[in-house]
Amino acid sequence: MKPENFSAPRRASPPPCRVSVIIKALNEEKSIASTIESALRAVAPLGGEVILADSCSMDRTVEVASVYPIRIVQLMHPHERCCGVGPQLGFQHSRGEFVYILDGDMQMRAGFLEHALTFMAGHPEIAGVGGHVVELNTESLEYRARAERASVHRSPGQVDRLDGGGLYRRHAVEAAGYFSDRNLHSYEEFDLAIRLRTLGWKLWRLPVDAADHFGHDAPPYRLLLQRWRSRYICGLGELVRSAAGQPRMRLVLQGLSELRLYLAVLLWWTLLASVPFWPLPALSRLAWLFMLVIAPVVLMAWRKRSLDKALYSVVSWCFNAAGLLRGLVRPQRPAREVISSRILREPLGPFPQTAWNAVR
Numbered sequence: 001m002k003p004e005n006f007s008a009p010r011r012a013s014p015p016p017c018r019v020s021v022i023i024k025a026l027n028e029e030k031s032i033a034s035t036i037e038s039a040l041r042a043v044a045p046l047g048g049e050v051i052l053a054d055s056c057s058m059d060r061t062v063e064v065a066s067v068y069p070i071r072i073v074q075l076m077h078p079h080e081r082c083c084g085v086g087p088q089l090g091f092q093h094s095r096g097e098f099v100y101i102l103d104g105d106m107q108m109r110a111g112f113l114e115h116a117l118t119f120m121a122g123h124p125e126i127a128g129v130g131g132h133v134v135e136l137n138t139e140s141l142e143y144r145a146r147a148e149r150a151s152v153h154r155s156p157g158q159v160d161r162l163d164g165g166g167l168y169r170r171h172a173v174e175a176a177g178y179f180s181d182r183n184l185h186s187y188e189e190f191d192l193a194i195r196l197r198t199l200g201w202k203l204w205r206l207p208v209d210a211a212d213h214f215g216h217d218a219p220p221y222r223l224l225l226q227r228w229r230s231r232y233i234c235g236l237g238e239l240v241r242s243a244a245g246q247p248r249m250r251l252v253l254q255g256l257s258e259l260r261l262y263l264a265v266l267l268w269w270t271l272l273a274s275v276p277f278w279p280l281p282a283l284s285r286l287a288w289l290f291m292l293v294i295a296p297v298v299l300m301a302w303r304k305r306s307l308d309k310a311l312y313s314v315v316s317w318c319f320n321a322a323g324l325l326r327g328l329v330r331p332q333r334p335a336r337e338v339i340s341s342r343i344l345r346e347p348l349g350p351f352p353q354t355a356w357n358a359v360r
Helices: 032-046 061-065 085-092 112-122 141-148 170-175 188-198 220-230 232-243 249-255 257-277 282-304 307-329 353-359
Strands: 017-025 049-054 071-075 096-103 106-108 126-135 157-159 167-169 202-213 341-345
Touching (some): 017 112, 032 049, 032 106, 032 112, 071 085, 096 112, 096 170, 112 126, 112 167, 126 170, 167 170, 188 232, 188 249, 232 249, 232 257, 232 307, 257 307, 282 307
Parallel strands (some): 017 049, 126 202
Antiparallel strands (some): 096 167, 157 202
16 A cells, blocks of 8 residues: 655755745635736746645636646645645745745735845844735725724834735744644734744834735625634634743733733623623613623724624624634644645646746
């Protein structure tokens, strides 16, 4: 019987290429061609490579990608799918001195890599550089709120994480142990950031457009259900569990205000559960329960000037608070363990002229 193909991390010294762009994908048939073409255009002037890290897509993602001169690697076991697996899978098969992570529903902006490499050449203390991610999904309630929300870590300058992708020094990532934690269903970029920062590295966001993000088309409440089923919503609890007892735990507590919010939601649930036991008449207890239930909705409606946004905020908090608990109790595998994978395609042979014309 043939042994399974457990692909070990590729290590080369010196690296044979300047930049590796890793595209993590799961069922991205509709957008993967545009994503790959944007990545090929971005690395063409730099002598780079593009790697598709596929998490066992069930559509034509791999078939569409196979026409391009890229390396295609695939997760061996579908049950291991999560946000942390894709980047680490691609990193195992990459060779670049610098590594850029790109989602399968994003497109790179031309010129960003050159800006980032120039900046990093002059700042050796910087482990990773990001740019501005342009949110193009203006229909979704969630992404509209995200675009409206001002975040310090999305502003130009030194930041505590590189959400939305970034360019990283390979030797900094290797010093931090691994690119992304295979156990995390979300928060994988923040986890990488705190491991780098614990070692003294810095992260920077340039005032340059780096990529366009098209986001999910699902309605907001359906998206919450999808994230519950896929365990995406468990990522915060998984992150806390992995960092517990480690020096980086301090950065987790400092950097994630939503952790305090979801803990407050758990306290709110505890308060609601205690109301039936209060030494008051039944009608009084019912009145208190009603007021406590609607209080967060009323507060958010006043803040957001929108009942729809207020309801979605409170429902989202509840989903995420439950996900926090679910992630905290989920067993984890060693993060440094090699991810079982197979190589589906190496960038060998001529690239069809028609495809080159599309890329250009």
